[in-house]
Each structure stands twice: as C-alpha cells, then as structure tokens.
Amino acid sequence: MNGHVAVVDLGYGDAGKGTVVDFLCSRGGVRAVLRFNGGAQAAHNVTTETGRHHTFAQFGSGTLRGVPTHLTRFMVVDPLALAGEAAALGKPFHLLTVDGNALLATPWHRAANRRRETGRGADRHGSCGMGVGETMAYAQTHPDAPRVGDVLSPPRLRQRLAAVRASLGDCGVPIDDVVDAFTLFGETVRIVGSSYTEQLLAEGPCVFEGAQGVLLDEWRGWHPYTTWSTTTFDNVTALGAKVTRLGVVRTYTTRHGAGPFVTEDPSLYLPERHNGRDPWQGPFRTGHFDAVAHRYAVEVAGGVDALAVTHLDVPDRCPDLRIADSYRIGDEVWDRIEPGPFRDLEHQEALGARLAVARPDRMTRPDDWCDAIAARLGAPVLLESYGPLSSDKKFR
Known part of the structure; x- marks a missing residue:
C-alpha cells in the first residue's frame, strides 16, 4: 500500500469509508486526502484513540492525523457548511485546498432541494436536504453556475448568485450576506487550479476518499433513489490517478x-451508534449481507483490487446474521x-422496480466472514476492521 489508494463504498453508503481512510492515514506517509465526489451531505465518522469523534463532511477523514485535504473539481463545495465543520475541527484551514472549478452549493440550492423533496410527500427519494443534487442539476442547464473560483471576484459572484436566486426562488437569505460569507471563504482557503491534483500525486501517496456508495450512483443505482454523484472510481480515473482500488x-x-433493499431484516439486532432517523433521509435500515448487490457494485465500478471489511465484530453478537447469495423474484x-x-435511467428505474x-x-452463515466475502466478490480482503478505532483494524 505504498502508492495511491481510492476508497469506495460498495453498498448504499455508511460502510465505514471514513474510518478506513483514518486508518490508512494513521500509518504515516500520506501526502493528502482527495475528495472526489459528493459534498456537504457526506457523513464519515472517525473516532481517535483519545476518544475524539468527528463526522466528516467536506474535510478529509485524515484531518485529525494532520493530513491535508484537497477538494477536487468533482466536489460540490458548501462554504457555509464548511465553516461550521472547520469550527468543530479547530479551523484547520491550513490543511485545505480547493479546486477553483468545483461547483458552489448555495442557500437557494438547499431550499429548492428541500421544497422538492417535501413536495414528494410519501414518495420521497431520501435526499439529505443539503442541496447537492440541486446544485448539480442547476449546473447542467446553466453554464454560468457559480463555482469556487467565482468567490475571488465579488462582482461576478454576486451576478451568478443572483441568477441562482432568480431561477430557484428566494429563501429569505439576503444575497449580500451570502456574497460576504463566500468572499471571506475565498480569503481564508487556498483556491488552486486543476493541475494541483497532479502536483499532489507526484509528491507522495494520496488517498482518494469517496462519498455515498456505488449502489447509490447517479447512473448505476436504483433510480430515482440515488445521489446526483458519480460514486464509482470513474472520477478518480478522470483525475489521472493510478490507484489501488479498495472497496469497502x-x-x-x-x-x-x-x-x-432486498435483504432488509428489522428483526436483526444491529444497533447503530452514529446513524439513525433524520427528517430528510428517513430511517437507517439494516439487513443481511447482500452478496448479489455487492457483486453488482464491484462489476459496475470496474472491479476492485482489494476489499476492506468493517464491523467484523458484529456477527458474533448477531447469530442470525447471514449472507444472501441469491434473490427470488416471482x-x-x-x-x-x-x-x-x-x-x-429508464432501465435503472425498471430494475429498481424488480428489486x-x-x-x-x-x-x-459462514465460518469465516472475510473468506466468504472475498470469494463472493472476487477480490482479496486487505483490511479487517473490528471496531471504530484505527487500533481495531489490521491488514490481512
């Protein structure tokens, strides 16, 4: 593991990407953590040996180890949410660089996202309510969508924010306040060009930290219950990185x-410390290991070089837990x-209806969960995790 590593979730998210990235960074020698999809809706939990806990959203999960974060052009950057996260972390802005071509999420994107999701009533898609999808959708039809580099030119920033407000509707937030906050963001963080990614890769081993999971991918998930984000390794490839592909x-x-969620089983006792019901995503659901869906994730992601298996302490506490090797549909x-x-997307929606x-x-019920998962997903288990701490993990 001396080269670059890309960490991707092979499920619906929440598999433990953050704790895996933290472990990789704890060993030293990592030049930077590069975020390559998603935005402020990410929730990657890390707990250190001293008991410090943080749920990472935009900062990389190596931050508590002093590892720099670079937000690539594929990120949706929310300066307001970032300011709150930075305050919780002790304002480590010296560890942060941001690609000037990354899209900016604004209060108007967030408000439009929440109106749209609320309007679906009982047919909600499960949005996090942070406006990431609305930001992506707006950019598809508006070439002048605000980007991080615009914060360096307040007149241009104001013009582009006004266009967002005119298109998506007012939300009661004064545009002057947003311009001021975003301008301060530009004065606080280091904004760089896209060539900076190449520089980081040349300077030392980097860890690419993905968000959400392959089964939520905008093109490969079960539409419309997906994210507006490419959750596979495709963005890493587009950034020109040669990496070890680590599926979690x-x-x-x-x-x-x-x-x-074919294998959902509410009768299983699988308590969750950091996930629960929230007003936007809804309930946190659990079930048996879905080998069929995870195999699909490996296939559409283009394959993985190795696997990281987390929560290996759980099967001993949950004797009814199984691996599902097939489905029955009629x-x-x-x-x-x-x-x-x-x-x-029509195919993906029809597929979702069947599932x-x-x-x-x-x-x-396997005797050895790592061997069983490796055999079913066609890749070796490189990393075993038996708890939230880096000391709970080991290379296999």
Missing part, C-alpha cells in the same frame, strides 16, 4: 432512507444483477 463493505448491508432466481446500458419485490433466496 460491512459484514451486513445497510441503507439510509427510501429505495429497494418464479425467477437471481444470483447476478446484470448491468444495463450506461446512463440509461423492490425481490426477496432473499439462498442464505448461508
């Missing part, structure tokens, strides 16, 4: 909010979810 899974599968038995054409009525078919 729990010993059981989880999902936060609405959408198909008279059919599936042990593989066949990927559809890339960017075909919504699927039920686990063949279920087994």
Whole structure:
C-alpha cells in the first residue's frame, strides 16, 4: 500500500469509508486526502484513540492525523457548511485546498432541494436536504453556475448568485450576506487550479476518499433513489490517478432512507451508534449481507483490487446474521444483477422496480466472514476492521 489508494463504498453508503481512510492515514506517509465526489451531505465518522469523534463532511477523514485535504473539481463545495465543520475541527484551514472549478452549493440550492423533496410527500427519494443534487442539476442547464473560483471576484459572484436566486426562488437569505460569507471563504482557503491534483500525486501517496456508495450512483443505482454523484472510481480515473482500488463493505448491508433493499431484516439486532432517523433521509435500515448487490457494485465500478471489511465484530453478537447469495423474484432466481446500458435511467428505474419485490433466496452463515466475502466478490480482503478505532483494524 505504498502508492495511491481510492476508497469506495460498495453498498448504499455508511460502510465505514471514513474510518478506513483514518486508518490508512494513521500509518504515516500520506501526502493528502482527495475528495472526489459528493459534498456537504457526506457523513464519515472517525473516532481517535483519545476518544475524539468527528463526522466528516467536506474535510478529509485524515484531518485529525494532520493530513491535508484537497477538494477536487468533482466536489460540490458548501462554504457555509464548511465553516461550521472547520469550527468543530479547530479551523484547520491550513490543511485545505480547493479546486477553483468545483461547483458552489448555495442557500437557494438547499431550499429548492428541500421544497422538492417535501413536495414528494410519501414518495420521497431520501435526499439529505443539503442541496447537492440541486446544485448539480442547476449546473447542467446553466453554464454560468457559480463555482469556487467565482468567490475571488465579488462582482461576478454576486451576478451568478443572483441568477441562482432568480431561477430557484428566494429563501429569505439576503444575497449580500451570502456574497460576504463566500468572499471571506475565498480569503481564508487556498483556491488552486486543476493541475494541483497532479502536483499532489507526484509528491507522495494520496488517498482518494469517496462519498455515498456505488449502489447509490447517479447512473448505476436504483433510480430515482440515488445521489446526483458519480460514486464509482470513474472520477478518480478522470483525475489521472493510478490507484489501488479498495472497496469497502460491512459484514451486513445497510441503507439510509427510501429505495429497494432486498435483504432488509428489522428483526436483526444491529444497533447503530452514529446513524439513525433524520427528517430528510428517513430511517437507517439494516439487513443481511447482500452478496448479489455487492457483486453488482464491484462489476459496475470496474472491479476492485482489494476489499476492506468493517464491523467484523458484529456477527458474533448477531447469530442470525447471514449472507444472501441469491434473490427470488416471482418464479425467477437471481444470483447476478446484470448491468444495463450506461446512463440509461429508464432501465435503472425498471430494475429498481424488480428489486423492490425481490426477496432473499439462498442464505448461508459462514465460518469465516472475510473468506466468504472475498470469494463472493472476487477480490482479496486487505483490511479487517473490528471496531471504530484505527487500533481495531489490521491488514490481512
């Protein structure tokens, strides 16, 4: 593990990317953590040996180890949320660089996101309510969408923010206050060009920290219960990095909010310390290890070089926990979810509808969870995690 590593969740998120990144950074020698998708809706929990806990959103999960964070052009940057996170961390702005071409999330994006999600009533998609998807959607139809580099020119920033407000509607936040806050953000952080990523990669080993999970990918997840973000390794490839592809899974599968979840089993006793119900995502759902869905994630992500398996302490406390090797959908038995054409959302929605009525078919309880998961996902387990601390982890 002396080269660059990309950490990607092979589920619906919440598999433990943050604690894996923290462990990799705890060993020393990491030049920087590069965030390559998502935005302020991320929630990566890290707990140090001294008991300090932080839920990382935009700062990289190596921050408590003193490892710098770089927000690449694929991030959606929320300066207001970032200021709050920085305050909780002790304002480590010296550890942060931001690509000037990254999109800016604004209060108007967030308000529009929440109105849209609330308007769906009982058919909510499970948004985090942070405006990341609204920011991405706006940028698709507005070439002048505000970007991080705009904070260095207050007149241009004001013009572009006014366009966002005119398009998405007012939310009661004075534009002068947002311009002032975003300008201060530009004076506080170091804003760089896209070539800075190449510089970091040349200076030493980097860890790419993904957000959400492959089963929530904007093109490969079960539309419309997905994120407006590329959660596979595609953005890492686009940044020109040659990496070890590390896929992260729990010993059981989880999902936060609405959408198909074939192996969900509320009867399992799987208490969660840092996840629960919130007004936007909905309930935190748990179930048996879904080998079928995780195999699909590996396939659409382009394969993984190795796996990190977290929550290996849980099976001993949950004797009813199983691995689901196949589904039953009516008279059919599936042990593989066949990927559809890339960017075909109609196909993904139809696939999601089939999965919504699927039920686990063949279920087994392995003697060795790492060996069983490695065999089913076709990659070796490189990292074992038995708890939240870096000392709870080891290379296999």
